[in-house]
Amino acid sequence: MATRASKQALRPRKAPTQGRAEETVAAIVEAAAQVLEQHGFEGFNTNAVAQRAGVSIGSLYQYFPGKDALTVALIRRESRAFHDDMAAALGMRSGKAALEYLIGACARQQLQRPRLARLLDIEEGRPAIQGEVSKAEIEQLVLTIVRRAAPAHPKPDVAAGDLLAMIRGMVDAAGERGEQDIHDLEIRLRAAVFGYLSRGSRARM
Amino acid sequence: MATRASKQALRPRKAPTQGRAEETVAAIVEAAAQVLEQHGFEGFNTNAVAQRAGVSIGSLYQYFPGKDALTVALIRRESRAFHDDMAAALGMRSGKAALEYLIGACARQQLQRPRLARLLDIEEGRPAIQGEVSKAEIEQLVLTIVRRAAPAHPKPDVAAGDLLAMIRGMVDAAGERGEQDIHDLEIRLRAAVFGYLSRGSRARM
Amino acid sequence: MATRASKQALRPRKAPTQGRAEETVAAIVEAAAQVLEQHGFEGFNTNAVAQRAGVSIGSLYQYFPGKDALTVALIRRESRAFHDDMAAALGMRSGKAALEYLIGACARQQLQRPRLARLLDIEEGRPAIQGEVSKAEIEQLVLTIVRRAAPAHPKPDVAAGDLLAMIRGMVDAAGERGEQDIHDLEIRLRAAVFGYLSRGSRARM
Amino acid sequence: MATRASKQALRPRKAPTQGRAEETVAAIVEAAAQVLEQHGFEGFNTNAVAQRAGVSIGSLYQYFPGKDALTVALIRRESRAFHDDMAAALGMRSGKAALEYLIGACARQQLQRPRLARLLDIEEGRPAIQGEVSKAEIEQLVLTIVRRAAPAHPKPDVAAGDLLAMIRGMVDAAGERGEQDIHDLEIRLRAAVFGYLSRGSRARM
DNA sequence: CATGAATGAGTGTTCATTCAT
DNA sequence: CATGAATGAACACTCATTCAT
Known part of the structure; x- marks a missing residue:
């Protein structure tokens, strides 16, 4: 049946x-x-x-x-690797270094198997799957780092979400374009991240 | 099937x-x-x-x-509205104003029918459809505006791609989260966009 | 469809x-x-x-x-039986006996399941299927027998094609008419085949 | 509907x-x-x-x-031309000449638009159409000619059917092969037809 | 516990035919 | 009478899932 x-x-x-x-x-x-x-x-x-x-x-x-369970398992496997990599950022001395490490982790993760990463990003959004995989942990991690790197930021949780979203957007697009140069991508990501934070902190958001 | x-x-x-x-x-x-x-x-x-x-x-x-043709027609319909809105940015006096208008257009477009916009973004990437819908025009438009807003930027084409990607990323995420406040979103987008550009121009990319 | x-x-x-x-x-x-x-x-x-x-x-x-693959399999099944029957003709001592055996095989094959045989004959001609089923083998077989039975014939390959076509035509028509008497049909087929060959050999074709 | x-x-x-x-x-x-x-x-x-x-x-x-009516009309149109051509055979002085003329008519008909003729032959056999188009007339015509050409034949009606079937078989196959040389085809058809008749008359069928 | 044959609801697509304009 | 938009039954084919061996 x-x-x-x-x-x-x-x-x-x-x-x-x-x-x-x-x-x-x-x-x-x-x-x-x-x-x-x-x-x-x-x-x-x-x-x-x-x-x-x-x-x-x-x-x-x-x-x-079922099929979805398999997908979830795959997402979890990839998330775990990603998470472990990112978690190392917490050990950095300065907040800035932590953020830079985090950016590097994102770039690495996505450019290793770009197509897989992109497709899993999409699957993650499927209602059947959403909720089974917790972005929560990762967002928590980013939030912690944002707090350290930009203590003055008025809405660190919003900022964490935005940063994750914009990194993911840029990095997915880079993967799609077939970019290979992680270093260059990291530089641009830093511009985006630190630019966003410095502007955001200044303003009264 | x-x-x-x-x-x-x-x-x-x-x-x-x-x-x-x-x-x-x-x-x-x-x-x-x-x-x-x-x-x-x-x-x-x-x-x-x-x-x-x-x-x-x-x-x-x-x-x-066929089904795909229907999808393409839908994407075209949405793109046209989007494109028309963005094109108005070209009429702005300053480059900054143009960029701000562009950001507003993105936010409006996405927050009107957020889920639809997100799903169409994904469909657009399907190999069966890719190429039928030209992102080219929109990227061209953004490029023009970037050139006016940040004439000193060393790689305006890369910047245009990055900006589009990060705006899309943030705005999709906002739609997914169910955000309604376009104004707030726009402020954050501006932080990201202008932050990226000011940092990027300074550096030797 | x-x-x-x-x-x-x-x-x-x-x-x-x-x-x-x-x-x-x-x-x-x-x-x-x-x-x-x-x-x-x-x-x-x-x-x-x-x-x-x-x-x-x-x-x-x-x-x-796919559907066509099924049709091909059916054609192959019927062809195999037919081919095996015809191949026995090669063992006959005289060329005449071989030809007569061959005629019998055709008549038998077609009158067993006349409608099926007729419809498969047609399917065999469909462009989607043609080439997948080799008439070649059977034509080769007939050619060999024609050479033995009418060594003087100036164009044995043409004759083989003609004989096969006329046998098939007569035998299909018989099937369509609902004829049951294989013996009678065979006699008429022999008249056609040997008549064609004796005339053809005499003439300067 | x-x-x-x-x-x-x-x-x-x-x-x-x-x-x-x-x-x-x-x-x-x-x-x-x-x-x-x-x-x-x-x-x-x-x-x-x-x-x-x-x-x-x-x-x-x-x-x-309906569609079938259209098919029938097409078959009728082609049959009429064919019939008119064949009917001229009745005017021939000798039976032999009449038969030869008839053979020519068949060859001409089929080689003019070979694919069309072949496909219509098949359509003619469809149950939905069969009966609407009377082969009767044409068979009657052939029967008349056979009677004149081979008065001694024991079963002229059977012979008429066989001749028509074998001519059609050979001529269809020729069309399928892409033969163009009507003259050569006619010679082979004569061999088949007269061969069949001479043999058939001799035997006690 | 592994295998892979079997299942059948579901989906994309076609085309003969009708009928309002 | 001509038009062509609309209809929907019919059909080819897929794939997640089950279960006897």
Whole structure:
């Protein structure tokens, strides 16, 4: 039957306790990444993912209760890497250095697998998925850094959201354009970020 | 999905000669907007659009050779409004005023029908559609304005791309968050835009 | 019709690995034969075939990438039987006996399931299918036999084509008329074939 | 509504009494011929025919109650020409000359517009059309000629059917192969026809 | 626990035919 | 009478999901 269970858990079906199962899950998630990356939304279907992972479609459903759960797992995997990278920014001495590190993390993340990152950004917005993946943590992180870097800013939470949005916008566009030069991109991102903050702090927002 | 003809015109199938037909075409495009807006990609199918437009599926295909052509028509409709609004910026006396007008146009456009705008931004990137809708014109427009507003900028074309991307990013995010206050958004956009430009001009990029 | 993918493989999609699958494939092909036979081109659609085969439409498309591929498979099945029968003619001692055997094979083949044979003859000519099924082998076979039976014939290749065409014409017509008496038909075919050859050899063609 | 009236007259809707109407009808029929010839069954639809005829689809349905009626009219037009040509054979002095003339008529007919002729041969066999077009007359004609040419033949009606079928088979195949040389084809047809008759008469059929 | 055959609702698209203008 | 906009049944084909083996 093709009916899609209206409300389905988006968490992996089982916490794989055995090593082999863990490998299988990882293989499936990576396969999902590759299929999405290479064939876009149009080609992103469970059968293709299973085949690419070298696993039967039945096995895929053994570990993931549905397609969306697989997508969520992929988003989580990418987010985790991103988050870990960003978290290092908190260790920086100055707020400015922290912000610069953060910018670098964004640029790195996006330019590594640009198409994948872009498509996942879109998936993240899907109502079926939204809420399952918490941008909250990352926004919290940025907020902390903004507070340190621009203590005078009247609305640090708004600023954090804006900065994230504008970095993401620029960095996605760069990925789409096929830019490779991370260094150049970082310089422009810094101009945007620090420009926004210095202006924003001055004004009475 | 039934088979999709490999290479299909994305241009409307026929120019309606009778008045009745023009109404039908407009109704279909508006229906497409509403369906996309309310039900997202998942619910955006030709049958739903036809039904919402109050016409038969056959009528839809009289005027649009395929689903993508319909999407393109919708994007064009929205782009035209946007473009016309932005073009008014060229008439401003100062470069700064032009840029500010441009920012306002973006904010207005996006906050009018935020979800629609966001989804169309994404559709625009689909390989099947890309190239049919020219971002070129809009980028050209922004470039002109950047040149006037920041004549000293070393790479005005890069800046134009960056500005568009960061405005789009911020404004999409605002729409997603459900922001309504255009005025506030505009202030923040100005901070971002002018901040980026002032920093960028100073540096040796 | 849903969109038809412009260029689609006409070969079966997958070689069934389980026994169950082989049965399914055979059932589908036989169902195709029956539907075509009973309802003609007009009634020959994939849903009807699947239903007749007692499988879901999805199963049909697991094994055949499209309707034409199914048709090709059916043609191949019938051709194989025909070809095997005809090939036995090569074992005959005299050329005359070989030709007579060949005539018999044609008559048998066509009168077994006359309507099916006729309709497949037509399908074979469809541009979408032509080339996928090689008449070449059969024509080669006839050519060999003609050379043995009428060594003096000045243009054996032309003769082979003519003979095949006239046999097919007569035998199709007989099938259409509902003739059952293979023996009588064979006698007339022999008159045509040997008549053509004896006249053709005499003349300076 | 798309329902096809189950039983519909296949006769033209109205005997056009005015000259203009007659022209329109003729234009539609010729358009049908051209569309069928150039685009095959797949492209043979009423809208295409109307457009090619330079007439609205509504007008087409003014003169023909349905698609099949149009097909029938086309078959009739071609049959008439063919019949008239063949009828001249009856004026020949000898039976042999009559048969030869008949063969020539067949060859001419088919090689003039080979694809059209072939496709119409197929259409003629469609149950929806069969019976509307009388092969009877033509078979009667051939029968008469066979009787004169081979008075000793035991089953002239069977022979007439066979001859027609084998001529049609050879001549269709020739058309399909793209043969142009009518003279050569006629020679081979004579070999087949006279060969068949001489053999058939000898035997006790 | 893995496999992959089977399912069928859903979707894009066509085209014969009707009918208001 | 001509027009062409409108109709909708019919059909090809996909893909998330299930379940017997």
